Amino acid sequence: xxxxxxLTRLDRVFARLDREPERPAxxxxxxxxxxxxxxxxxxxxxxxxxxxxVIITSWLVRLDWQVMFFRxxxxxxxIHWFVxxxxxxxxxxxxxxxxxxxxxxxxxxxxxxxxxxxxGVSLLLLNVTVGAAKYGMGRLGPHYATVIGSNEMWRGGDxxxxxxxxxxxxxxxILAYMASTPRARRWLSAxxxxxxxxxxxxxxxxxxxxxxxxxxxxAAGLLILLxxxxxxxxxxxxxxxxxxxxxxxxxxxxxAATAPVSPSxxxxxxxxxxxxxxxxxxxxxxxxxxxxxxxxxxxxxPITPAGSRRPPQPERHPRGSTPSARPLTGG
Numbered sequence: 001x002x003x004x005x006x007l008t009r010l011d012r013v014f015a016r017l018d019r020e021p022e023r024p025a026x027x028x029x030x031x032x033x034x035x036x037x038x039x040x041x042x043x044x045x046x047x048x049x050x051x052x053x054v055i056i057t058s059w060l061v062r063l064d065w066q067v068m069f070f071r072x073x074x075x076x077x078x079i080h081w082f083v084x085x086x087x088x089x090x091x092x093x094x095x096x097x098x099x100x101x102x103x104x105x106x107x108x109x110x111x112x113x114x115x116x117x118x119x120g121v122s123l124l125l126l127n128v129t130v131g132a133a134k135y136g137m138g139r140l141g142p143h144y145a146t147v148i149g150s151n152e153m154w155r156g157g158d159x160x161x162x163x164x165x166x167x168x169x170x171x172x173x174i175l176a177y178m179a180s181t182p183r184a185r186r187w188l189s190a191x192x193x194x195x196x197x198x199x200x201x202x203x204x205x206x207x208x209x210x211x212x213x214x215x216x217x218x219a220a221g222l223l224i225l226l227x228x229x230x231x232x233x234x235x236x237x238x239x240x241x242x243x244x245x246x247x248x249x250x251x252x253x254x255x256a257a258t259a260p261v262s263p264s265x266x267x268x269x270x271x272x273x274x275x276x277x278x279x280x281x282x283x284x285x286x287x288x289x290x291x292x293x294x295x296x297x298x299x300x301x302p303i304t305p306a307g308s309r310r311p312p313q314p315e316r317h318p319r320g321s322t323p324s325a326r327p328l329t330g331g
Contacts, residue, residue: 029114030177032229040226047219054139054160054212057151064210065149068142072205083202090164090199095171096123103178113239115178121231122170125224130166133220134158142207162209162217168196169221177225196221 030036053060073080088094096119103115139160140152153160172195176188200214209217 029232030229031232036226036229040223043219043222043226047216047223050212050216050219051137054151055153057149060212061151062149064142064212067204067211068145068207071207073207076205083205087164087199087202087206089172089195090168090203092123092163092167092171095167099171099174102175106178113242114235117235117238118178118228119171119174121235122174122224122228125227126166126170126221129224130161130163130217130220133161133216134163139210139213141213142210159209160213160216161220162200162203162213164203164209165196165200165214165217166221166224168192168199169218170224172196173221173225177228 050060073083100116100119103119106115107113135158137160138154138157140146140155140157141159144157145152146155169192172192173189176185176192179185179188196218200209200217203209204211204214
């Protein structure tokens with residue numbers, strides 16, 4: 001009896017990769033439910049409370065200064081090299097490239113642009129909201145603080161909220177947002193929360209951000225993730241429009257490839273009138289040969305040019321004949 005070989009986990013992964021890409025029949029699109037609205041409102045209230053606490057120079061600002069004077073990078077200097085590498089997980093360039101590569105592969109496998117469009121919308125919201133808050137409040141960081149105990153607001157800085165923290169929440173949280181199963185969404189949510197928490201603490205450890213900057217960065221990133229379902233209709237319309245443009249372009253190319261190619265007519269350009277008159281008035285003159293018999297080129301006698309350069313020679317005699325005796329002259 002013939003038995004099929006047992007496939008390993010790696011074989012099943014490669015078999016799945018070799019399948020033709022197909023669009024799922026049902027894609028779970030998160031909706032703005034009541035639970036999500038409550039979380040959005042609570043996060044927005046927390047965001048406003050952090051900003052107000054910093055503006056009035058409350059206990060949160062005093063805690064910022066205490067952490068700064070503690071100088072964690074000096075207290076635990078042995079992990080400085082690790083924190084330097086770990087904080088890269090919050091930089092927008094590397095994280096956006098990694099997440100876009102994964103979501104782009106998913107878009108190709110599922111024949112949908114929703115993952116990439118959702119990432120683009122979230123990053124656009126991140127740049128607009130966090131950038132406006134940074135430059136609007138203008139808070140200076142710990143390394144550039146001027147007055148001990150002050151909130152350092154509206155002094156030309158760009159540190160509040162923490163961009164590293166907000167970017168970590170959005171870029172890693174979008175993976176949980178795009179998960180296809182509830183179990184994967186829960187696991188990815190936990191991983192993204194721990195990653196963004198670590199990135200925020202890493203910036204406090206290095207002294208580049210106040211603790212309140214990190215708290216506001218977490219709230220800013222979470223607000224963007226909670227608000228994404230409001231943009232799902234826009235994402236769906238954009239995807240439909242892009243696919244329509246693609247179909248029209250393909251149809252136009254197929255028509256151009258199958259259209260019969262008619263031979264182009266040869267256009268004969270007549271000569272101008274002045275050229276025709278010149279050709280009629282000046283015919284080519286006929287060639288006349290001299291009368292008499294003509295010899296071939298090989299029978300003709302070569303012509304020696306006049307005025308030979310050879311010096312005068314005495315009279316020559318043909319070979320075999322005895323030259324006449326010259327007269328002897330005595331002297």
